[in-house]
Amino acid sequence: MTPDPLNRLVAQLAKLPGIGEKTAQRLAFHILRAPGEYAAELSQAIREVKEKVHLCTRCFSLTDTELCGFCRDSKRDERTLCVVETFADLMALERTREFKGRYHVLHGVLSPLDGVGPEQLRIKELLERLGDGRVEELILATNPDVEGEATALYLTRLLKPMGLRVSRIAQGLPMGGDLEYADQATLAKALSARREL
Amino acid sequence: MRLLSLQVRDFRNLSQVSLAPSEHATIAVGQNGQGKTNLLEALYLLATLKPLRAGRLSELVRWGTQSARVVGRFLLKGAEREIAVEVGGGVRQAFVDGKKAASLEDYFGGVSVVAFTPDDLEVVKGGPDARRTFLDRAVFNRFPAYLKESREYGRALKNRNRLLRAGPVEPAYLEAYDETLARAGARVYVRRRALMAELGPRARATFEAIGRTPEPAAYGYHPAHLGEVDFATADEATLAGALREALATRTRRDGERGFTSVGPHVDDVTVTLGKRSARAYASQGQQRALVLGWKIAEIENLEAALGFLPLLLLDDVSSELDPERNAYLMNYLSASGAQVFLTTTDGSLVRGAAAEDSLWLGVRAGEVTSAGAVLESSSV
Ligand SMILES: Nc1ncnc2c1ncn2[C@@H]1O[C@H](COP(=O)(O)OP(=O)(O)OP(=O)(O)O)[C@@H](O)[C@H]1O
Ligand SMILES: [Mg+2]
Ligand SMILES: [Zn+2]
Numbered sequence: 376m377t378p379d380p381l382n383r384l385v386a387q388l389a390k391l392p393g394i395g396e397k398t399a400q401r402l403a404f405h406i407l408r409a410p411g412e413y414a415a416e417l418s419q420a421i422r423e424v425k426e427k428v429h430l431c432t433r434c435f436s437l438t439d440t441e442l443c444g445f446c447r448d449s450k451r452d453e454r455t456l457c458v459v460e461t462f463a464d465l466m467a468l469e470r471t472r473e474f475k476g477r478y479h480v481l482h483g484v485l486s487p488l489d490g491v492g493p494e495q496l497r498i499k500e501l502l503e504r505l506g507d508g509r510v511e512e513l514i515l516a517t518n519p520d521v522e523g524e525a526t527a528l529y530l531t532r533l534l535k536p537m538g539l540r541v542s543r544i545a546q547g548l549p550m551g552g553d554l555e556y557a558d559q560a561t562l563a564k565a566l567s568a569r570r571e572l
Numbered sequence: 573m574r575l576l577s578l579q580v581r582d583f584r585n586l587s588q589v590s591l592a593p594s595e596h597a598t599i600a601v602g603q604n605g606q607g608k609t610n611l612l613e614a615l616y617l618l619a620t621l622k623p624l625r626a627g628r629l630s631e632l633v634r635w636g637t638q639s640a641r642v643v644g645r646f647l648l649k650g651a652e653r654e655i656a657v658e659v660g661g662g663v664r665q666a667f668v669d670g671k672k673a674a675s676l677e678d679y680f681g682g683v684s685v686v687a688f689t690p691d692d693l694e695v696v697k698g699g700p701d702a703r704r705t706f707l708d709r710a711v712f713n714r715f716p717a718y719l720k721e722s723r724e725y726g727r728a729l730k731n732r733n734r735l736l737r738a739g740p741v742e743p744a745y746l747e748a749y750d751e752t753l754a755r756a757g758a759r760v761y762v763r764r765r766a767l768m769a770e771l772g773p774r775a776r777a778t779f780e781a782i783g784r785t786p787e788p789a790a791y792g793y794h795p796a797h798l799g800e801v802d803f804a805t806a807d808e809a810t811l812a813g814a815l816r817e818a819l820a821t822r823t824r825r826d827g828e829r830g831f832t833s834v835g836p837h838v839d840d841v842t843v844t845l846g847k848r849s850a851r852a853y854a855s856q857g858q859q860r861a862l863v864l865g866w867k868i869a870e871i872e873n874l875e876a877a878l879g880f881l882p883l884l885l886l887d888d889v890s891s892e893l894d895p896e897r898n899a900y901l902m903n904y905l906s907a908s909g910a911q912v913f914l915t916t917t918d919g920s921l922v923r924g925a926a927a928e929d930s931l932w933l934g935v936r937a938g939e940v941t942s943a944g945a946v947l948e949s950s951s952v
Binding site: 522562563 | 716719720724727728731734745747752755808
């Protein structure tokens with residue numbers, strides 16, 4: 376008979392994505408046997424992430440202060456705004472260290488099939504944010520799938536009349552990615568969008 | 573491309589089959605309901621990962637068992653590859669040389685198959701849905717990217733229909749989906765047009781060669797309700813623009829019906845004989861000859877595009893053709909040099925496609941045995 380507290384931990388861990396019952400058991404034993412304060416620190420970290428991390432009131436990325444680091448950083452160019460679907464997409468763009476503007480996280484895409492319309496996304500907040508006239512250019516970095524495209528087109532329809540420059544990130548083959556491994560539809564698109572050298 | 577060996581386990585009524593097909597004709601003979609079509613269906617799944625007959629994947633698993641498995645060793649571009657497909661729990665998984673194959677596309681590039689069934693023979697007189705499926709199968713075979721492209725169109729269409737049914741929405745929202753649908757739809761138009769441009773003339777010539785009908789045949793694809801645009805020459809962006817316009821003018825009506833009434837999903841393939849609709853006027857024999865012309869053209873066209881012949885699966889087609897047209901088909905098959913799998917209830921119907929090196933199989937209650945001794949005195 377395994378003790379109930381252990382069973383409870385296994386049950387909670389097994390709810391995590393990508394974690395099966397066996398892995399949950401291994402993790403639980405690991406936590407149990409880990410030396411020092413590990414278990415206490417882990418539980419505190421878990422509690423704090425819930426208590427302290429919330430959405431930035433301006434760009435809706437994640438933060439533990441009122442405004443996130445991107446919004447507070449005065450070295451970032453406030454004239455350029457990059458619109459992304461999720462915080463994970465924002466992180467991916469950040470890893471390039473290329474983009475020096477600000478962000479806006481929509482928290483999803485327009486998807487009638489999933490019951491997500493403009494009201495479910497942070498679109499109203501985006502428009503309000505643009506009211507102060509400081510943003511000049513928007514980069515729409517939603518994913519190149521059906522819903523991502525539709526969302527970008529929708530935003531374009533709202534933003535263009537406001538006199539803003541609106542651009543869409545380019546799509547095609549990943550750099551360094553082998554042609555060999557690209558799917559045929561992506562390759563076909565890349566072929567038809569070829570450019571002269 | 574050649575199939576060197578085939579193993580089937582618990583697929584429909586086939587509990588265990590293992591065979592080394594002929595380089596040319598492999599002929600499965602058996603009474604009704606014994607498992608002949610099931611054998612072809614297993615092969616079709618292996619080559620395309622799609623079911624041949626409509627329905628759910630779970631239907632493919634033999635009753636009382638958990639999973640079905642089909643394995644084939646192929647000679648592809650000089651290399652031997654083992655391709656396997658497992659179906660179980662409502663999903664299917666492909667393996668190439670024992671490794672899970674991540675995407676369908678890797679897989680599609682190598683193996684190519686054309687299936688020909690009695691249902692196909694009815695396609696001229698049947699409904700537009702069947703004709704679109706018939707057309708799209710040919711487009712998938714010719715342009716592997718079409719699989720993903722047509723799925724994108726389907727997804728955009730479902731989204732737009734849902735939006736229409738949701739009642740009045742902000743115009744910009746609907747327009748955004750109109751534009752997305754129009755772009756995806758233009759891609760489908762361009763693919764279908766490209767296929768028909770290659771296939772149409774070939775099919776017409778083949779139909780003429782099949783003979784006995786003096787009027788010329790024509791095979792065409794013309795999108796419905798697309799307005800003034802010159803479909804034959806317009807570029808993709810122009811087609812997208814025309815479709816967007818057509819969507820916009822129909823918004824109200826579509827909204828009332830909750831259904832998008834223009835786009836590739838409502839188009840039809842037109843087949844005419846002497847400029848008249850074959851569906852309305854051609855005899856049954858002529859209609860079947862028209863399909864035969866198309867199918868042979870499809871095979872020839874793929875050979876020209878791929879540089880090798882696709883695998884051919886013919887399910888009981890001979891019994892539905894009159895003797896003369898059947899003879900034409902059998903002669904074509906044996907002259908083409910293609911690797912072909914035929915099923916029939918009557919071996920004599922397909923003798924014209926057979927040769928010394930044919931493999932004759934007997935199919936009975938899900939058991940497949942080499943029937944060489946019975947049907948072909950010279951071999952075994
Ligand atoms: N999942 C399954 N498990 C077991 N048996 C099945 C399954 N699906 C279909 N069958 C059986 O397979 C048989 C049909 O096989 P198939 O369609 O290959 O016949 P056939 O030899 O092509 O006959 P015909 O000449 O009439 O076309 C039927 O008896 C049916 O009950
Ligand atoms: Mg059958
Ligand atoms: Zn912020």
